[in-house]
Amino acid sequence: PDESFTCEICIEPISLPNKKFKNQNLCVHPFCMDCMAKYIAVKLEDNVGNIPCPSLSCEKFLDPISCRNLVGPQLFVRWSDVLCESSVLGLAHCYCPDRRCSALILDECGGKAKRSKCPNCKKHFCFQCKLPWHSGFECEESRELRDRNDVVFGVVAEANKWKRCPQCRHFVELIEGCKIVKCRCGVSFCYNCGKRVYRHWCSCDSASVRCIRIIHGITIIFILLSIFFIFKNLNSITPKK
Incomplete structure (x- = not known):
């Protein structure tokens, strides 16, 4: 039987049957493999993880596993990352309150989590008030303790002339060297005036x-x-x- 078809994207006649795209058993449309690979790449550039079928009359989404060999390993990893990022944004999350850690932590308990353990630094904290675990204290009482601790920490930071990153507001300590420092969040700033810089010098x-x-x-x-x-x-x- 004649298995040739015309791709509905590039409108080119395709005679090789193995050039026809197959979206698992979700849907079947006459699209060639080359056009689908380019289509997926464009969608991933726009950070779209759930990629819809390009057919205007279809409401199905592309199956990443069935497209793995089509897009190649590098693009497949990118696709996986985009899907993970979109999943994380849809869930309740917080960051470890330990300033030396600040790891991203997801709420897997449907908003009922309270005493939690950071998977990175292994320290316990309260998921409700986002503070270190306050055994014997309610969240409001813990906030008062935090305020006092912040005052003490602020005095220490001022005495040591630590600077806050203008982006993430974490404290950075410069021991010696160039005054243009780079925070762990990736932002470069001047240690003299605290302003963000885009060159290796500052007007101050x-x-x-x-x-x-x-x-x-x-x-x-x-x-x-x-x-x-x-x-x-x-x-x-x-x-x-």
Whole structure:
């Protein structure tokens, strides 16, 4: 039997039967493998995990397992990551209250979780008030203890001149070295003024600014001198008769 078909995406006749896309047993449409691979890649660029069938009359979604060989290992891992991220955003979650950990933790108890254990640092905390576990205290009482601890911690941070990251607000300590530091969240900022920077210098550092202005001025002078000598040499050349 003739198993050729016309792809409804690229509108090209396909004669090889193994070039026809199969979405497990969910749905069957005349799409070629190449078009489907490109379609999936575009959807993943937009962070779409539940990819719908491209057929306008179909309400099914593509099965990632059946598409694994089609998209290749790298794109399949990306697809898995997008699905995981979308699942996490739909669940209640919090971060470990230990400032040295801050691991992402999901609520798998339907909002009833209270005493929980961080899978990363193994410390117990309260999922309701998002504070270290307060045995013998209610959440409101624990908040009062936290406020006092925060005051003490703030005094220590000020005495040691620690700086907060402008993005995640975690404290960062600079022992020595360059004043442009990078937080674990990926944001770079100036340890002098605390502002986020996108270059390896900050306008608050007058010495750096003066140095950059001097280099910029020398560069302009060098370019102008080069142009001057080029025109001078051109004018000194006598055209042959």
